[in-house]
Amino acid sequence: MESLARRFGTPLYVYSANHITQRLELFQLAFSSLPHLVCYAVKANSTLAILQMLACRGAGFDVVSGGELERVLAADRAAAERIVFSGIGKTAAEMDLALRSGILLFNVESEGELELLSERAAKLRKRAQIALRVNPDVFTETHPYISTGMREHKFGIDIRRARAVYRKAGKYLEPCGVSVHIGSQIRSAEPFGAAAQRVAKLIADLRRDEHPIRFMDVGGGLGIEYHSDRPFDPEEKVRQYAAALMPIVESTGGLTLLLEPGRFLVAQAGALLARVLYVKKNGEKTFVITDGAMNDLIRPALYQAFHEIVPVAPRRSSRRAPADVVGPVCETGDFFARDRELPALQPGELVAILDAGAYGMSLASNYNSRPRPAEVLVEGKRARLIRRRETIEDMLAQERAEALL
Numbered sequence: 001m002e003s004l005a006r007r008f009g010t011p012l013y014v015y016s017a018n019h020i021t022q023r024l025e026l027f028q029l030a031f032s033s034l035p036h037l038v039c040y041a042v043k044a045n046s047t048l049a050i051l052q053m054l055a056c057r058g059a060g061f062d063v064v065s066g067g068e069l070e071r072v073l074a075a076d077r078a079a080a081e082r083i084v085f086s087g088i089g090k091t092a093a094e095m096d097l098a099l100r101s102g103i104l105l106f107n108v109e110s111e112g113e114l115e116l117l118s119e120r121a122a123k124l125r126k127r128a129q130i131a132l133r134v135n136p137d138v139f140t141e142t143h144p145y146i147s148t149g150m151r152e153h154k155f156g157i158d159i160r161r162a163r164a165v166y167r168k169a170g171k172y173l174e175p176c177g178v179s180v181h182i183g184s185q186i187r188s189a190e191p192f193g194a195a196a197q198r199v200a201k202l203i204a205d206l207r208r209d210e211h212p213i214r215f216m217d218v219g220g221g222l223g224i225e226y227h228s229d230r231p232f233d234p235e236e237k238v239r240q241y242a243a244a245l246m247p248i249v250e251s252t253g254g255l256t257l258l259l260e261p262g263r264f265l266v267a268q269a270g271a272l273l274a275r276v277l278y279v280k281k282n283g284e285k286t287f288v289i290t291d292g293a294m295n296d297l298i299r300p301a302l303y304q305a306f307h308e309i310v311p312v313a314p315r316r317s318s319r320r321a322p323a324d325v326v327g328p329v330c331e332t333g334d335f336f337a338r339d340r341e342l343p344a345l346q347p348g349e350l351v352a353i354l355d356a357g358a359y360g361m362s363l364a365s366n367y368n369s370r371p372r373p374a375e376v377l378v379e380g381k382r383a384r385l386i387r388r389r390e391t392i393e394d395m396l397a398q399e400r401a402e403a404l405l
């Protein structure tokens with residue numbers, strides 16, 4: 001970590017390639033007794049090298065914008081047939097791109113979208129396979145900003161109305177799946193089973209209506225453990241998840257299961273390395289100010305998320321004291337940790353903010369005109385720069401200002 005930080009500078013995202021491929025294999029293995037496709041949720045971490053690595057290993061992709069679709073195509077053009085397109089606000093241009101690319105499945109989230117997609121498909125004379133993303137009204141214990149499967153949320157079509165909506169698919173659209181996604185960072189398998197149960201019932205109804213349903217897309221959302229002192233066994237988690245879903249898929253019959261894990265595959269593969277700039281005391285409080293900030297990793301500010309923070313250099317003493325770890329951005333919400341028991345840190349030291357591989361770089365911004373960090377992928381003993389650090393020139397290049405006379 002020290003040598004990577006010296007070589008590439010800080011703040012720096014560092015990912016383990018092995019970790020990501022192992023997590024993908026856990027999923028692929030757990031569901032191997034069924035026809036299935038693991039469609040990695042690109043928004044968790046959309047860096048090209050990571051998409052490429054997953055594509056090589058047979059992963060499909062869940063995209064939520066034309067930009068993400070272009071990313072997958074740039075990483076591996078042949079992956080188009082393994083792409084599902086989700087999202088509640090697809091534009092005509094995004095639909096056209098997806099229709100021309102020949103993706104696997106559109107997850108349609110409203111009647112309006114169904115009408116527009118039908119129009120675009122007719123215009124381009126491209127048939128499209130569609131699933132309706134239904135809202136199963138299932139409660140999940142997670143942060144309110146990442147819970148999506150209840151009636152009051154903006155996502156999906158009310159499951160009670162779905163049957164009527166399927167009848168409206170025009171002749172260019174082939175209704176062949178049902179999809180759900182109930183939220184993110186869900187730790188228990190139970191709500192996934194509950195949602196799948198409701199979907200299975202809808203599939204039975206749709207088949208009675210003579211829709212040839214072949215895909216059940218159960219979305220993503222399987223959570224990880226961010227606290228290092230709490231037990232977490234990823235293998236067991238995936239096993240429980242598979243145990244909740246597979247009997248339902250098997251008893252429905254004739255289905256290919258689509259899975260859309262994001263966080264579970266990449267979160268724990270990545271750390272954000274930051275250098276301590278200053279340590280200052282305001283009254284009783286200690287602030288550790290790092291060169292990383294909320295623009296690099298917004299999860300603590302946005303979701304009150306917890307990330308373990310560890311000094312990279314070994315410690316002689318085990319003494320700890322509470323401190324806030326903060327960035328240079330001019331926002332009180334710019335923190336990585338508050339009142340965290342940490343070993344004493346010195347200016348110039350390196351800290352690693354752990355489990356930052358998902359919803360880290362993909363949510364990074366230029367707030368406070370800070371260039372976004374570089375990213376490095378570690379493959380065994382090799383480390384490869386997969387995104388160079390953004391420069392001030394990169395940021396200014398998009399802007400035009402007329403000189404005032």
Ligand SMILES: *Cc1c(COP(=O)(O)O)cnc(C)c1O
Nearest residue numbers: 041086184220221260261262263
């Ligand atoms: C965000 C999202 C996912 C991935 O969620 P994770 O919690 O990262 O697994 C999957 N499917 C859809 C439709 C999403 O919006």
